[in-house]
Amino acid sequence: MLKALIVGASGYAGAELARYLSRHPEVEISALTVSEKSADAGKLISDYDLHPQLKGIVDLPLIGTSNYDDLITDIDIVFLATEHSVSHDIAPYFLKHGCTVFDLSGAFRVNQKAFYTDYYGFTHAHNHWLDKAAYGLAEWNQEQIKTAQLIAVPGCYPTAAQLALKPIIEEELLNTSQWPVINAVSGVSGAGRKASLRNSFCEVSLHAYGLFTHRHQPEIVAHLGQDVIFTPHLGSFKQGIHATITCRIKAGITQEAVLAAFNKYYEDKPLVRVYQKDWPSLKSVIGLPFCDIGFKVNGEHLIIIAVEDNLLKGAAAQAVQCMNIRFGFNETTSLL
Amino acid sequence: MLKALIVGASGYAGAELARYLSRHPEVEISALTVSEKSADAGKLISDYDLHPQLKGIVDLPLIGTSNYDDLITDIDIVFLATEHSVSHDIAPYFLKHGCTVFDLSGAFRVNQKAFYTDYYGFTHAHNHWLDKAAYGLAEWNQEQIKTAQLIAVPGCYPTAAQLALKPIIEEELLNTSQWPVINAVSGVSGAGRKASLRNSFCEVSLHAYGLFTHRHQPEIVAHLGQDVIFTPHLGSFKQGIHATITCRIKAGITQEAVLAAFNKYYEDKPLVRVYQKDWPSLKSVIGLPFCDIGFKVNGEHLIIIAVEDNLLKGAAAQAVQCMNIRFGFNETTSLL
Amino acid sequence: MLKALIVGASGYAGAELARYLSRHPEVEISALTVSEKSADAGKLISDYDLHPQLKGIVDLPLIGTSNYDDLITDIDIVFLATEHSVSHDIAPYFLKHGCTVFDLSGAFRVNQKAFYTDYYGFTHAHNHWLDKAAYGLAEWNQEQIKTAQLIAVPGCYPTAAQLALKPIIEEELLNTSQWPVINAVSGVSGAGRKASLRNSFCEVSLHAYGLFTHRHQPEIVAHLGQDVIFTPHLGSFKQGIHATITCRIKAGITQEAVLAAFNKYYEDKPLVRVYQKDWPSLKSVIGLPFCDIGFKVNGEHLIIIAVEDNLLKGAAAQAVQCMNIRFGFNETTSLL
Amino acid sequence: MLKALIVGASGYAGAELARYLSRHPEVEISALTVSEKSADAGKLISDYDLHPQLKGIVDLPLIGTSNYDDLITDIDIVFLATEHSVSHDIAPYFLKHGCTVFDLSGAFRVNQKAFYTDYYGFTHAHNHWLDKAAYGLAEWNQEQIKTAQLIAVPGCYPTAAQLALKPIIEEELLNTSQWPVINAVSGVSGAGRKASLRNSFCEVSLHAYGLFTHRHQPEIVAHLGQDVIFTPHLGSFKQGIHATITCRIKAGITQEAVLAAFNKYYEDKPLVRVYQKDWPSLKSVIGLPFCDIGFKVNGEHLIIIAVEDNLLKGAAAQAVQCMNIRFGFNETTSLL
16 A cells, blocks of 8 residues: 555545545555644544544545655655645645645646746756756646656636647647637636635636736647647636637538547546536536536637636646546546 | 615625615625635635626626725715624624615624623623614514614524514513423524534435534524523525424414414515425525515414525615615615 | 517526616516416416515516417517427517517528528528617627617527627638638527426537537628537536637737727727726626626637626526616616 | 345435445445435446436436336345335335335334324335334344334434433433434435425525424334434535434433433444433534434423434435344444
C-alpha cells in the first residue's frame, strides 16, 4: 500500500481527495494536515464544522503543522491542496525526500517565471522543478505523468477548456485568426472554503468577473499554444463548471470531422464522454469524475460545450487519475 | 414631508427601508448612516458592493458616524436597523430630541430586564423606555402604536408565530395544557449581511439550530402569554420564513370556528391574508409585505401555516406599516 | 382612465402585467382572459393554483373566451401575452376596433414573412400589420412607438442583446468582420408556465440549447443589421437573463470611447443603467424593470455584460414602458 | 453472481439502484424494464433525456414490457421501483417464480387491507404476501429480512421518522399521552420523475401539504405502534429529507439517557450516524446512504433531528442494504 499525505485537507478539494483515497485499494492515507494556524487544526475532517458527510468514512484528524519531519518517513505520495505560494514553498521539501507530489495549486503549472509574478504575486524560486513538472491534464500527458515526480494538476477552468479545444487544435481544424471565446460558469466552491461577503449565500448571483485578467487565461494559452478570450462567471450553485466555447473553424470542416477529432483522442478515455448529439448539462457530471463534451458546427463556426465538476475532474478526481496513471493502477480506480 | 433617518442602512433590512421610504409620498429620507468604522462608510447605498439594485432608485451616501448632533435638527423619524446593543445605546438620544423611533432590533421588545442579560448579553439601562415602548405587532397593537414615541418592531420569527397564534389564544380555542410546537424555516438573510463561514454559499443547507435556546422563544412567550416550543431552521433561500405550528385545541373546535377567529381579527387587515383552504407557499410572500396564514383542524389538533418575507413583514415593511399607523397615513402606503 | 385587457393573463408575464396595471394611475384593467379551453378559466388570477402572491392586489377572474365582442366596447388597450400564433390571429381584431395593441409574442417583431414560416411554424397572413408594427425596443424606437397602433414588444434575449450592442454599432465601433458572440443564460420562466419534464425542478440544470437555431437569433440580426452568434442557455433560477457579449472592435477604441457611446444613448434613459466599472450581477435586476450594462475593452476586444429580468424588462415591464411612451405618461409610471 | 432485474428503472430511485448494482461485486443487472407504454422504452438508461450521468457507468436499455416470461429464467432478485398498484399486481408473479423481491412502493408495507383502499386507492388482493412480507427498515428488522422472500422497503418519510423515534419508544422514554409532532421537508424528487405544474421549477417553493392526510402517517403509526402528527413539506431542493420531531418524554429523562438509547440500537449500525452534539444538516447525507440523527432534551421535551437522502436511505440505498442483509453480504457493499 502506498502511503499518502494530503496537505490542506480542510478545503473542498481536500475533502474529496480524502474520500477517494479512503476507498482506494492500493493507497492508504498517512495523514491529513492543515496550517498550524488554522482554526481547524486538531479537529477530525468529519467534524460537524468541517465535512460531516465524511463521518464514518474518513474520521482522521487534521494535524496542524508546517513541519513534516516526523511524518516524512511514512509518506510516498503527497497531495498539495494548498494556497499557491504554500505549494511553491513546500513542494521541494517533499520532492527532495523522494515523494511523488500532486500539486492542485497553480504553483507549477506554467513553465514561465514571469507568470507567477504577474498572476500569483510571488517570485518563483524553483526553476528546476518548473522544468521537471508534468502538467497533469490526464488525457493528454500520460507519458510525462507516468515518469514525473511532480505533477501540476490543471486548474478547473483550464481542464474544461483544454479538453474541449485540444482535439480541434491538434487536428488543425481551427481558423486561428480568430481567438476562441471561452465563456465559463463556475460553482461557488471554486473560490474555496472560507468566509467572504462575496461568497455569502445572499450575495451570490450569476455574474462575470475577472474580464481579460483571470490567471487561468494564460494557463490555457500556454498549454494550448493558442490565444483565447476567457471570461469566467460565478453561478448560483456549489459545484460544477459549464464552458461554452465559440470558435472559427476552417472552411469545409463538418460536424462529422469534428466528431472524428474528438473520438480520435477520447474514444478510449474513460473520463471524457463525447456526445454525438445533444449538449451536456451540468447535472450530468456533478459528483462524478467526468468531463462531458458536446458540440455543433454551423458553417465556419463551431460551438463546444464542456462540463465537469470543478472539485472532481477540475481538481481532486483528476489528481487521483494522475496518481493512478503514475503508479500503473487502473485509471478510474476509486473514482467511479 | 416628514424627515427620516435610517441608522444601519447598509444591511438587508436597511436597504428595504430605503426603498420603501424613497417612494413614500409623505416621507423623505434625511440621511442614511452606518458605523464610522464600517468599510461601507462613504459609499452610496446603491454601490456595486452594497445594494446595486437600488441604483437610480436611492443613490444616497452611507454616512459613517455615531454622532448625530449635526443631523438631529433635520430628523422627525428614526429607523434603527442596528445591532441590539447599538439600538439600546442610541435610541434614548433620538427620543430625547423628540424623534419618533422605530427600532428593528431586539432592544426594546420585552419589558423584562433579565431578558436582555440572558438572551442579548447586555444589561438594559433604559427602564423608562422599556416601559414606554409599544410592541409593533401592527395588526394587534394599533392603539399603542398610534401614540407611542418608541416602537419596538417584532423579530421575524415572532411576527409569523404571533400572527398565527394570537387569534387562537384570544378566542380561547387553545388547550393550553400542551405547548404549541412552532417549527420555522428562515432564509439566510435573517442572519444579516456579513461574511461568515456558516452563511457561505457552499455551507448553507437546511438544518435546525438553537434548539430550546433561541431568543425569539421568550419574545414569543412574553407577548403571547403562553409557553411554546420554538425550533428555528435555516433554509437554502435568501428571503422568507415558513412557520408550521402544531397545537392542541379544545374538544369540539371546528375548522369553521378557527376560520371565524382568524377572520375576526384579520378581515379588515390588509397585510394579513387568511386562506380559507390550501396552505400558503413561501413564494406567495417573497418581495411582498404580507403574512399569509392557512390552517387545518383534525380532531383536537390544529396546524397553522404562516409565511412572510422575513425582511419585509418580518422587518422593514412592518416598520413602515407601524410608521403609517403612527402618523395616520394609509396602512399600506408605499408597501404595495 | 384607459381601459386595458390582458389576453393570456394566466402566464408569468401576464401576472406581472396585471400587477403593474393594477397600480397604474392612468389605466384600469377591464378584463383578464385565457383560452376557453384553459383549466384556469373562471379562476381568480390570485387563485392558490395560479398567482397567489396577487391575492389582495389583483383578484380579478380569468375569463375563458376567444370571442371578445362583449368586451370590446370597454377596451382601449390590449396586451397580448399569448402564444405567437394566437397573437397573430387575434391582433387584427383588436386593431380593427381601434385598440392599441402591445404584443408580447413574436408574431409581429420581424417584417419578413419567411421568418414566421421558418422559425414559428405558421404562415403570416397580416402583411399590413407587419408593415405598420413598431418594434418596442423602448430606448431606441420612441418615435415609432408614440404613433403606432401595434407595438411588437421584443423577446427577452433580443432586448438584452440589442441594448448592449446597438450603441456600439450605431457609433461604428464594431469590427464587423467578426460576428459578436452572444452567450446568454435565461431563467426557467422564459419557457412559460406549463408542465414539462424539461422544466421540472429535478431536471433543470445549466445547459446550452438551440445552438445556431434559436429564433431570437434572426430577430436580433434583423434589428441590429449585423450577424451574430447567439447561444442561449437555461440556468437554475426562475427569473433573469445574463448576457455576455464578446466582440471585436476597431483598433484604437478605448474604454472611454465605449463608455461615451453608452452614455450618449442611455444617459437620459431611466431603465437602462450603465456601469462605469464593475459588471452587473443578475441579482441587481430581479424584480425590477431595468437592463444593467457593464463592459470592458482589451485591445481590439470588447466584452459587454447585460442583465435584465426576463419577465420584466424582457417582457411585462417593457410592454408597460411602451404603453407609457405611447400615451405620453412618465416612462417609468407604475414600474418603480 | 446474483442476477437482478429493476422494474421501473427510468425513475430517480431506479437510476440510483442501477448505479449501486452496477458496482456491486456479487450482483449483476440482468435487465432494466419500464412499462411498454412508456416513452422511455427502448432508450438507454443513460440516454440524454433520462439519466445522462450514468453514461459509461450503466448503458443498458430500458426494455418496455409487462410480460416477464422471457426474462424470468435469468432473474434471482427483483427491485420494484414502480407505482404502488403496479407493484401490487406484479410482485406475486416474481415471487411464484422464486425470485426475491425488494419492493420500493407502498404495496406491501402495512399488513392492513383497509390501508390500501383508504390511502392508495386499490383493493389489496394478496393477503398471503402481505402476511409474509418483511418491512425493510434495515436497522430494525434484520432477522425478518434475512429470511423473507418479499421485502417491503419503507417510504422515505417513514424511514427517517422511525429511525428517530423507535429507540425512544423501545426504551419507553416517551410520554405517550402527547403525540410526537413530525415536521418533515422533502426534496422534489420525492414526487417522482414526471412532468407536473406543481413540480415545475418556477412553481416549487417551501410549503406544507397533505395536512393530517398523508399516507405515510398511517405507515409510521402502524410500525411504531404510536400515534403521531405528521406534516410533510416540499422544499426547493432535489434530494433529501429533513425531519424535526418534537415529543414529550417522561419526567427525569436526561440528554444522556436519550443518547444511550440511540447508541444501544445504532452503535454497530454503519448507516445510522448518531450525533453526540450538534444537529445534522441536509448536506451531510446528500448522495450518501446514511440517516443522521441529532437531538436535544429540555425538561420533558425532546427534539430529534433526522436527515437522509430520500432517494438513497429513503429508497434505493435501503433496498440494496436489505439485499445485502438478505444474502449475507456486507451491509454496506456498493453503498459507500
